[in-house]
Amino acid sequence: MNKKDYIKYSKSHAPSSPFHKNFILAFLCGGTICTIGQCFFELYTFIGIEEKNVKMLVSSTLVILSCVMTAIGIYDKIAKHCGAGTLVPITGFANAMMSPVMDYKSEGVITGAAAKMFIIAGPVIVYGVISSMIYGLIYYVSTLNII
Numbered sequence: 001m002n003k004k005d006y007i008k009y010s011k012s013h014a015p016s017s018p019f020h021k022n023f024i025l026a027f028l029c030g031g032t033i034c035t036i037g038q039c040f041f042e043l044y045t046f047i048g049i050e051e052k053n054v055k056m057l058v059s060s061t062l063v064i065l066s067c068v069m070t071a072i073g074i075y076d077k078i079a080k081h082c083g084a085g086t087l088v089p090i091t092g093f094a095n096a097m098m099s100p101v102m103d104y105k106s107e108g109v110i111t112g113a114a115a116k117m118f119i120i121a122g123p124v125i126v127y128g129v130i131s132s133m134i135y136g137l138i139y140y141v142s143t144l145n146i147i
Helices: 003-013 019-046 051-071 074-087 089-107 109-116 121-143
Strands: none
Touching (some): 019 051, 019 074, 051 074, 051 089, 074 089, 089 121
């Protein structure tokens, strides 16, 4: 079987993805997570917390909620139906950190949970740091007055 025949064969046997449904669910779920974050922002502002502290509290609240929902199995059920909408950066990252912790907790705190915590998120962190360094270097060089 050559490459073209294999691609044709695999496409004929692969289930089709309901693109429009997935797109709408991801949009609604991501929007809901952002709306929840905005509600916390408004709540913290209303009770008189300074704006610089409110921003930190909103992020912390969303991370804690995501970790708790991952620990009790709710976040994965939501992600199963909403797909990419649950990858809103802060909650998706918290879920990516917490999932391996839950999977490897039986191996102990140090050799299990702590050692495996960055299995999923580690490459994301490395890629983010390296790409931001490259971007910063390009930006710095482009702003030099060489001529």
